[in-house]
Amino acid sequence: MASKSVRAKVLSNQGSRWGVEAEVDELLAARNTSLEGRTAIVSGSGNLAIYAVEKLQQLGATVVACSDSSGIVHDVDGLNVELLKQVKEVERGRLDSYADRRPSARFVSKGNIWQVPCEVAIPSATQNELSSKDALALLGNGCIAVAEGANMPCTADAVDVFTEAKIAFGPGKAANADGVATSALEMQQNASRDSWSFEHAEGDWPRSCTTSTRSVTRLPRSTGARRTSSRVPTSSASTELLDR
Numbered sequence: 001m002a003s004k005s006v007r008a009k010v011l012s013n014q015g016s017r018w019g020v021e022a023e024v025d026e027l028l029a030a031r032n033t034s035l036e037g038r039t040a041i042v043s044g045s046g047n048l049a050i051y052a053v054e055k056l057q058q059l060g061a062t063v064v065a066c067s068d069s070s071g072i073v074h075d076v077d078g079l080n081v082e083l084l085k086q087v088k089e090v091e092r093g094r095l096d097s098y099a100d101r102r103p104s105a106r107f108v109s110k111g112n113i114w115q116v117p118c119e120v121a122i123p124s125a126t127q128n129e130l131s132s133k134d135a136l137a138l139l140g141n142g143c144i145a146v147a148e149g150a151n152m153p154c155t156a157d158a159v160d161v162f163t164e165a166k167i168a169f170g171p172g173k174a175a176n177a178d179g180v181a182t183s184a185l186e187m188q189q190n191a192s193r194d195s196w197s198f199e200h201a202e203g204d205w206p207r208s209c210t211t212s213t214r215s216v217t218r219l220p221r222s223t224g225a226r227r228t229s230s231r232v233p234t235s236s237a238s239t240e241l242l243d244r
Contacts, residue, residue: 124149148172
């Protein structure tokens with residue numbers, strides 16, 4: 001049996017992915033649609049990105065691209081999550097290694113993931129990674145929903161582009177709140193001197209994620225302060241605005 005520390009790490013990864021998935025799910029549900037059959041892209045290929053890819057595909061989306069600091073991989077058949085985990089988590093390799101083993105994939109050195117056509121985009125790599133130019137490229141390629149996985153990955157100008165276009169946009173505050181919810185579940189487990197199975201803990205995440213997402217996405221536009229700078233320090237992310 002895995003130790004508590006190992007299980008906690010797994011739970012944290014899964015909690016992050018649930019937050020992004022719940023956010024996208026709620027955003028699309030509010031527009032009477034869903035992830036089923038949608039084409040998606042996820043920037044990054046770390047813990048959050050990999051598990052977001054996994055969950056999005058479980059819910060019926062086809063995730064066709066992800067990235068790392070060396071470039072992007074575009075897999076027209078949909079990313080193979082197990083191969084992605086092998087390359088990034090086990091071998092600690094670069095995405096060109098993924099493309100070398102996947103005939104349907106191609107690696108683009110220093111490529112821009114936001115130019116890959118998609119309906120759903122999940123920026124999950126780093127702060128300010130998605131500019132207004134990138135936002136316009138996404139819209140031009142048919143993107144209908146963007147959900148922030150990383151801390152403030154969209155610049156202020158990019159948020160303005162999404163808002164003016166009236167596409168579904170979910171702030172990172174909602175998705176990231178579920179990392180806190182995961183810690184609360186871990187504390188509850190420890191306080192009860194119990195050892196939960198993954199299935200037991202995962203059963204509590206959808207309720208938590210849906211609640212936090214709805215509380216943010218349903219706020220009126222006049223609520224809170226607006227994100228005014230694309231150079232806001234990461235430490236200020238928790239106080240940034242809900243009206244984006």
